[in-house]
Amino acid sequence: MKKLVNNREYSGLEIYAIKNSLESNELSELEPPSIRRGVKNSSINFFYIAITIDSYSIPKKIEHSQVTSLVPTYHKEQTVNSYEKYKDSKIEWLGEIPEHWGLIPLRYIAKVQTGNTPSKNIPDYYSKNEGLPWIKPDELNEFNKLSTSKEKLTQKGSKEARIISQGSILVCCIGTIGKIGVAGCDLSTNQQINSITFSKKIISNFGKYLIYSSSVEHSKLANGNVVRILNTNTQKSIKLVIPSILEQITIANFLDKKTAQIDEAIAIKEQQISLLKEHKQITIQQAVTQGINPNVTMRDSGVDWIGQIPEHWEIIPLKHICKFTGGGTPTKDKLCYWEGGTIPWVSPKDMKSDYISATQDYITVNAVKNSSTNYIPPFSLLLVVRSGILQRKIPVSINKVEVTLNQDMKALILSKKMNTKFLMNFILGNNNALLVEWTKEGATVESIEHEYLANGLISVPPLVEQQEINIFIERVAAKIDKAITLQNQQIQKLKEYKTTLINSAVTGKIKIPHN
Secondary structure: OEEEEOOEEEEOOEEEEOOOOOOHHHHHHHOOHHHHOOOOOOOOOOEEEEOOOOOOOOOOOOOOOOOOOOOOOOOOOOOOOOOOOEEEOOOOOOOEEEOOOEEEEHHHOEEEEEOOOOOOOOHHHEEOOOOEEEEOHHHOOOOOEEOOOOOEEOHHHHOOOOOEOOOOEEEEOEOOOOOEEEEOOOEEEOOOEEEEEEOOOOOHHHHHHHHHHOHHHHHHHOEOOOOOEOOHHHHHOOEEEEOOHHHHHHHHHHHHHHHHHHHHHHHHHHHHHHHHHHHHHHHHHHHHHHOOOOOOOEEEOOOOOOOEEEOOOEEEEHHHOEEEEOOOOOOOOOHHHOOOOOEEEEOHHHOOOOEEOOOOEEEOHHHHHOOOOOOEOOOOEEEEOEOHHHHOOOOEEEEOOOEEEOOOEEEEEEOOOOOHHHHHHHHHHOHHHHHHHHEOOOOOOOEEOHHHHHHOEEEEOOHHHHHHHHHHHHHHHHHHHHHHHHHHHHHHHHHHHHHHHHHHHHOOOOOOOOO
16 A cells, blocks of 8 residues: 655555644644745645554554554564473573574684775775775664775775675674674675674574674673773674574564564654654744734845845844854863863854753863953854854854853854844754855855855844744744654654564564464
């Protein structure tokens, strides 16, 4: 069965209107009056994916009227099959296993090989375009087969690498211990990854789930405080179960199907989160440029990306409604500028929330006196003006306490004509347009040009109206954020269920019948 949502087809899943997080009578409130008077939105529909996974089939029909948890569970009315007899494996993470299953250390059923890094001092070894895939831990992607990489090895570089055969299981053993991937072709890895190539006793498709389920044991056996490392010999000592080849095929086929269905549900929920975030930004953008009164007379703003505004609003350059203050970094050579400091010193790494009252770094009074940083009064608008994040986002925050800034920041101290929260909403709602307006094309470092910023045009309603718009945005944003939080919780539960299902199948806690 296929259903169409937002011009996209979904098969094998039932689509249901949102419940719990957004009641039906709240949906209209999420649309600002500017949308209701005819401004076209991005055709965002609010849907949740309702999915249940019973013992062996998915999906199971859910009545539309039900308030569902949307979390896959085993149904109580169904009996989960188990094996007739079990034995104690005497291994904590395995527990009891089917009596007829074998138990053997990894070293006896697989070749374990550590990757390596051909010399970075020889540029001819590496290529961005063509060559042998050279996998690093951030590219490991569970069960999706890897057949390419960000960096590749040339023919010369490949001669210095350890070639790993297709179908091998890749395991991170330095850093994110136990993270796995599957070689979709012959490839190579760096030294943080060990490859596991199973003998004929274990089929590769079952082996990937077996290694995935042993990730807890991998992590438990790792050493190190700052960077955790799992020694290859220690990894080889991990004991694994060995079902018959027929059972391995049956379990692997079952898990291939079920994990694909769970991953599809997760992907759809992640898409819903993206749509919710998009709708939130559109709602803010329309509220700060068109207002929330559907009956007001509109006029052309004269600014293409702003469009129509209420006729009583003004369009004003930013420099006419605020003053700008920059920052600086006290020398790190004088520890007395930093040790025992009590003055918050804001840098881009602190710009993760709407309001700031605490920072990662603090400086002393002498540091302020002897550097280019300045005191910023409370309830100013803080803006990141130089950072890689400006490729996609303009971080803004309001400081609740007096702070200082580093050189990658600016503070906008506003006149009485402009509400700080309204200006923050204006920037958040028009993020994409302002990135184009305020940044310099072709710059080697992502930065906001002060001249473009100062001359940037802002829609300015009367102060009372600014405050009313802020209240509207806060109410709507809270409801959308609630829906996003619920979706994230459900994604986490789906991931937990996926892990439990894999562990139960490969350790024999449930018996998968032969087809």
